Amino acid sequence: MKKTVFFGALAVAGLAAGVAAAGTLDDVKARGKLNCGVTTGLVGFAAPDANGEWNGFDVSVCRAVAAAVLGDSAAVEFVPTTGKTRFTALASGEIDMLARNTTWTFSRDVDLKFTFVGVNYYDGQGFLVPKDLGVSSAKDLDGATICIQTGTTTELNLADYFRSNNISYEPVPIETNSEAQQQYLAGACDVFTTDASGLAATRATFENPGDHVLLPEIISKEPLGPLVRHGDNEWGDVVRWTLNALISAEEMGISSANIAELSAGTNNPEVNRILGTEGTLGEMLGLDAGWAKNAIAAGGNYGEIFAKNIGEDTPIGLARGLNAQWTNGGLIYSPPFR
Amino acid sequence: MSDVSFVRTDMLSEQEPPASSVGVIGWMRSNLFSSWGNSILSLASMAFLYLILSAILPWAISPTWGATSLAECREILHGLGREGHLSGACWGVIRDRWVQLFMGFYPSEFYWRPILTFILLFVALAPVLFADKVPAKLIWFSALYPFLMPWLLWGGSLWVPLAVLAGFVIGFLVHGVVSKKMSGLAGLIAGLVAAVVWWMFLAGIVSGALTSIIPLALESVESRKFGGLLLSLTIGVVAIGFSLPIGVVLALGRQSDLLIVRALCVGFIEFIRGVPLITLLFVASTLLNIFMPPGTNFDIIMRVIMMATLFSAAYMAEVIRGGLAALPTGQYEGADSLGLNYWQAQRLIIMPQALKISIPGIVSTFIGLFKDTTLVSVIGLLDPLGLSNAIRADAAWNGIVWELYGFIALMFWVFCFSMSRYSMYLERKLQTGHR
Secondary structure, eight states: OHHHHHHHHHHHHHHHHHHHTTOHHHHHHHHTSEEEEEESOBTTTBEEOTTSOEESHHHHHHHHHHHHHHSOTTOEEEEEEOTTTHHHHHHTTSSSEEOSOOBOOHHHHHTTTEEEOOOSEEEOEEEEEEGGGOOOSGGGOTTEEEEEETTSHHHHHHHHHHHHTTOOEEEEEESSHHHHHHHHHTTSOSEEEEEHHHHHHHHHTSSOGGGEEEOSOOOSOEEEOOEEETTOHHHHHHHHHHHHHHHHHHHHTOOTTTHHHHTTOOSOHHHHHHHTSSSOHHHHHTSOTTHHHHHHHHHOOHHHHHHHHTSTTSSSOOOOGGGSBGGGTSSBOOOOOO | OOOOOOOOOSOOOOOOOOGGGSHHHHHHHHHTSSSHHHHHHHHHHHHHHHHHHHHHHHHHOOSOTTOSSHHHHHHHHHHTTOOSTTSSOOTHHHHHHHHHHHHTTOOGGGTHHHHHHHHHHHHHHHHHHSTTTSOGGGHHHHHHHHHHHHHHHHOEETHHHHHHHHHHHHHHHHHHHHHHHSOHHHHHHHHHHHHHHIIIIIHHHHHHHHHHHSOOEEOOOOGGGOOHHHHHHHHHHHHHHHHHHHHHHHHHHHTOSOHHHHHHHHHHHHHHHTSOHHHHHHIIIIIHHHHSOTTOOOOHHHHHHHHHHHHHHHHHHHHHHHHHHHSOHHHHHHHHHTTOOHHHHIIIIIHHHHHHHHHHHHHHHHHHHHHHGGGGGGGTOOOHHHHHHHHHTSTTTTTOOHHHHHHHHHHHHHHHHHHHHHHHHHHHHTOOSOO
């Protein structure tokens, strides 16, 4: 009988939602909270601390969007999603955006009907091997046993790579990353393969990280970025340009340290446009003029976020590499704010 | 010849039993080494135990309680001259995160609420579990507990659970009045309709009005904040509480003479038993989302609880049907010959015996259900197992596996073992046979 109440309430809530589902931006503003999908836990990218506060590289994107839209970087409801539930959570509207180290692929964009608003981390699949194995290239891995997570793109990439190089391997299927670490350390497989950022994080936890090497080959392109649903371009623009604001801020030298000073007005018109002292960019997005300023103030610019969560001073210790600004030879590039 | 006749004049004092049959040695002789075969088995078991303990204990006894990261654990162990991958446990992670493993993301200023709920759970269970040791009046508290528990855990206005409770009272009153004037069936239907009308249309308005007059409310806590053992216990306790009555009804329905009732019950039971729980959980987390209008906020924990309840109710029905089948036909005929109607016979004769026979099966189903709650980690809810992954994602604790799993196993073991011991106690208490 209790269920009846439930379905009654549900039907009413559904009707109300049908009316209210005008645009995600308005929904978020009305709710006063951003529902942001993250992983259930990935080192450096998203993890709750002992007090239940979420931190990480992907989490910072959520916080920046919340700061841009609502002016409060804490107004985020983090919804942990698994690899299996992430897309339905986004498609069904349970979350407003997904920032869960998700690779931008054709089928996800076109077939699953999501809009990837940009790339916040260029990753690629690599190999981790023990030094004693004496291997210096992935092409020497003929006949190796390889620990690999089942049901991921990494599994398919690996098959493609070995087939195209005409060498054989023996897969050791494993379910989770922590299981992979245990199997690899126990010697159940010669090689562990996953995204290079994950390998670096894994190696950092080993007793003797120096005994293991990352092979130079990166066998796949894994552009990771936040995504939203197809069909709500205003909301997509908000997320896209929030990410671009973080990237441009690094390029223009706007950081959390000097943002207060710069927002008083500078000689650089683009900086002024980003920080809302010139032009009406915020208004065009449907946000207030200080949107980008809030987003940058939330966790710093792209470079600061990178350094704080996964950079070389953290235990994970990733170099900028492909993720350096285009001015430094990387791929991180934001369209102009004009 | 001398006189050799001898008559003992005093009793010999009792001698101590031989040293080999008392004390530790005696116990060992009779219990461990009573025959060649047993001696070999005992020695083999001891060797096995030694092997396991000698591997685990040196690892587990590790002075790393105060460490704040895996690296610090390794430093401490290194300082003691212990090297290697599994040279010692890193217990710092448990010290750092045990509160989180118990409470999930529940706001720390409200920790008293789940704790109070948990304590009251035992008060509410006492009249059911230990009926002969507590005052009978306490059963009223047990009846109120299902309304108190969600209010304490989720917060919000006290008037909402009270309004839901009022629905039952209204339904009951209408049922009483109508069934006196008309037939019992009409009373049942009228009571049901009155309760549903109240819940659907009036309860919300009345509770809203009362809240605005006397705001008796606790700060509300969203379902997303539930995690860790709190989440497992919430799902487990609610699903256990609902699955037993639903299971009884299904078991009776399956034995019913009414074709439609029987077909419905059989269909439900066989469908649910034929589908893995994990499938039902995915339906709860993803499919329902797609079917429902966008933006509908149908609480994820509620969805999971419903699925877990339905799942275990189907199993429960079959366990209880086993109990019913074990009763001799004479019991049914005896009930009929006393002139008891169907419900009286069930309540007074059939169910007490059938449930007693089914106790081990029922408790096994409960234990299984409680452990199955860990499956919710696959749909992104952070139960203890899901949290262990989230904790490993903290750069300080990345790489820690066995300490977390061991701690989680211990938490679950305590609950499952208590349930199992209680079922044994209950079986002994209800034992009426002559064995």
